[in-house]
Amino acid sequence: MNYSTIKKTAIAASLVAALGYAENAQAQAQVFGGRSQYRTWSIGVQGGITTPNVIVGGSNAFGQQVGYFKNKVGEYYGLTVRKQFSHLFGLEVEGNRGSIKTFNSNGAAEGKNNASSVKTDVNWAASLNGVFQLGTIDFLRRENAVNFYAKVGFGVLANNPVQYGDKDFNNVVYNNKGNWNGELSGERTGGDKDYKLATYVPVGVGVKFKLSEVVALNLGYTMNFTDDNLLYGSARTDYKGKFSNVYGGLEFTLGSRSKESLTFANPVSNLYDELKDPSLRNEVEALKQRVSSLESTVDQLSKDSDGDGVSDKFDKCPGTPAGTVVDGSGCPIKFPEPVKETIVANGYYAPIQFEFDSSVLKTESYSTLDKLAKELRDSKSSVALNGYASSEGSDAYNLNLSKDRANAVKQYLVNAGVAASSISAKGFGEANPVATNATEEGRIQNRRVEIKK
Template sequence: MNYSTIKKTAVAASLVAALGFAETAQAQTPTVFGGRSQYRTWSIGVQGGITTPNALTGGSNAFGQKVGYFQNKVGEYYGLTIRKQFSHLFGLELEGNRGKIKTFNKNNAFEANSGITGLGTARSAETSVNWAASVNGVFQLGTIDFLRRENAVNFYAKVGLGVMAHNPVQFANNDFTGTEVYNLKGKWGEEIFGDRDPKGDRDNRLTAYVPVGVGVKFKLSEVVALNLGYTMNFTDDNLLYGPARADYKGKFSNVYGGLEFTLGSRDKANLTFANPVATLYDELKDPSLKNEVEALKKRVSTLEGTVDLLSKDSDGDGVSDKFDKCPGTPAGTPVDGSGCPIKFPEVQAPVNNVTAGAYFAPIQFEFDSSVLKTSSYATLDKLVKELRDAKGSVKLDGYASSEGTESYNLNLSKDRANAVKQYLVNGGVAASSITANGYGEANPVASNATEDGRVQNRRVEIKK
């Protein structure tokens, strides 16, 4: 092989390697649910077909400057394949073949071996391909009819790099008979014809080639597929059919048909015919998946019921029924964390100018908050009515529990007293008749050592 062959070989190898690694990396991502382990990925194939000494890409033939002197002739070609599928899009294939490539010259006056002294005129040529081996990247182009999961059809393309051992023989007659005017079997590797120095293993000439092809597979069963294809094989060898014009680069095509057998357990699907959409469709139809979905719905329903139970508060005291130890508490009644009414010291003196004997419970607040609780509205609305009717005055004393600094709690207690005052003013009570003060942590009505005590200390007292 010359430098040009080595260069083309390196380029083709790089292309196959790059595409192969890219697809292999993609295959690391699991398909749909199960990933590659849920499929069968190895297969072997047998194939047979015919060869022709040309390709669809066109160009002149090996013998002579004029196209048409050397004509196509059919030769036999057969072989084996071993393939590893890395994803539903890409696989690597090891292919081995052997057979013959034939052609003949219909113009009896044409001197095919012009310039090669002592060989005579060739009328036909037969190249025996004793063996050809290549590594191919196989690209799945599309699986059709995949929803039925039967008789699937899959189109593919392949490109690779290989080496063949061949021996061309040229004959004096155009029917591959008569005198052999060219046959170097047993002589390859020797110095022949001056500047020609063919290399090989004596019986065969070794040539690198690049196979490029397309095909289609028909799924006959879960194990067997019918494989039909066409491959063009390109070389950098001008002795593929024996001596020819110097600028010729040998090529040939083969059309084949065969059977491919998928290896592995029949309980697994064939990754060659796999399609992510079909897999998703199948798994959604799977009864076991439906059962899991239904079980999940029941668990969600149970969880929703539990949430409803935990949030239900029949008496509106802010404590859910599940934790309320004193259900049915009248609206507006201050309660502790267990939902029971909070007991406050009795206030002896009535509010100035408010109906004698009237008692208003302290207004409670949440931790670190001066926002009025909705449970306080009933008490404050009653106070608003009596103050407007009696045109009296009232004193509001704000307090806080002992969490935080004293200065912070003093300001918080003032904010609480002003929050109550603002509610009364909004209700129609004259601001001048309301005095609001904050006393911070002073005068606790319960111990700040417990949460129940601290709840009671977060308050605004209503007095004269």
């Protein structure tokens, strides 16, 4: 086993340990488990009051005309359905109904219709809101219990303003119910609808308090900017109507209680697991010890005192001189002198030698084959070429290899002018070894083609 094999073994062992740790950590934390590991749907009920102004200033068309019109609260209640897409953002469908009120504290009947008070009935209001959570991450707590948010959306509301002659909402002086055209045009006549439609943009802020894994208390304030200059009925000016509502309610998270609500999820909470979970901390310490032990083992396996590329643990011949070529056991490889291919006095030719698993002639064989070719041309005699192989590989493979070696010699002689009909080339595989196949020196001698005249 060389150093490369040791290194690969060590890496594989480290990966197995790391995967085991990751699997356990994922089972506990699911850091990158996606939205499926959380509860993301919720419904809410809310109720509150309305006022005919917003905190950013400005006046409505009805109250601007006379300086004495004051806020009077109206009721407002509704439902919400929300899908949370991350710890920062969700989409909410909100529906409400109620009323908006204002009156003249001076008691005088003024304005376009000599009205002293207004009550706008909101039959329904529906909007799609983007909810942006502003305080989800709490670096001081493992779990969040308070969540600040802001929202903005777009919606449509159906409303009908009624103006009264006194501040106590008596003596109707303006009521267009039954005459609206029901379109988003603001026209007051030409139809038979009880309510007119207007678009509006809700902008609000709020805070949620986690009461349990299912229930949260929701408190908020929303400013509603409409495109309706008749939100408070007919007036001498053309201001776009606006109103605000303050609300409180309960929000219920849907889904299995075994999952955490994404609304209150802290995305950095898993960073605290190692500090808060003793079992995980103990496992981390055990893993560190295993890694340390593995590193020590790798150091021992890779130690090579004589620098021959074979670690001391597997070196059967320690202390080999520097630069010595060794085998897999760290022992020197002995290279035998090649058999010289010369012509013997009685006409015998030494075998043609080949490299391991090769049928390519060596250049040192050319001189012998050139002499043999000349002799065969001059004497018009024939020759038998018998190919052999050493014992590596299967019998069938070595038989074909021995035939290829014999044919390689034959082809050289034919190219040198010897008639092919005078040459016999056969392969005998591992048969008739001239030396033992147990050593490399013997195997070198068995890779041959014998020349028989």
